[in-house]
Amino acid sequence: MKWFYLPGRRAKGLLPQEEKAGQNEADLEPYAGMRVEVTTLGGRMLFVAKLLGLNGDCGELHQYSQSAIPQGEELVPVKIRGYSDRERQAVYMEGTITPAQQNICMVSGLKVCKAGNDRAFFRLETNLDATITTFHGLEMGEKACKLLNISIAGAYVASEFRYHEGDKFLLKVRLLEDRPESALFSQVVRVIEREKGMFEYGCQFLELTEEDQEKITQNIFAAQRLMRNGA
Secondary structure (H helix, E strand, O other): OOOOOOOOOEOOOOOOOOOOOOOOHHHOOOEOOEEEEEEEOOOOEEEEEEEEEEEOOEEEEEEOOOOOOOOOOOOEEEEEEEEEOOOOEEEEEEEEEEEEEOOEEEEEEEEEEEEEOOOOOOOEEEEEEEEEEEOOOOOOEEEEEEEEEEOOOEEEEEEOOOOOOOOEEEEEEOOOOOOOOEEEEEEEEEEEEOOOOOEEEEEEEOOOOHHHHHHHHHHHHHHHHHHHHHO
């Protein structure tokens, strides 16, 4: 599998008038193919999408996940948080969306508010059994772990086994009982040592295709709906 990245054409007129000192323009600009999550102004998740067809302050949002736009709503002010695969940064935007056709919304009045290094995507909190498989080193082989949360871009896991920043492994987990197990090639980017010999690892997914991202998103949102319905 290869990294999914669509550089596309950058939209004009989307930079804020005042840039933070030391920030490059590329850090602030959205681009065609950027993955985004769309929420209401109050923070309620609506859907996850790919930003395409940028033209000035307008574009198209091609949804990865089912839309949660209220019935009868035609113009919905939203917050849009995008993630640059290249820059490893979140880009925060605002705009107004209009449903156009199935799984596509038009966005207008798109403007960038800020950029940052924080987590870019909605994370589903979990406590699921999972496994980590490494292919070299002292902990080579398949070991049990707990999946604590997951997003499109990565996961947070707990394990009694010691791994190191930069280590790569295969994370296997079943988010839903009625769906196939997911096998995600991952890399440790953060290590936190807890008490009683436990470790927690922040991991990013590697070599995801567009199809992989769509499946992860669908599973995350299906699991979220199941949790809400069971609450």
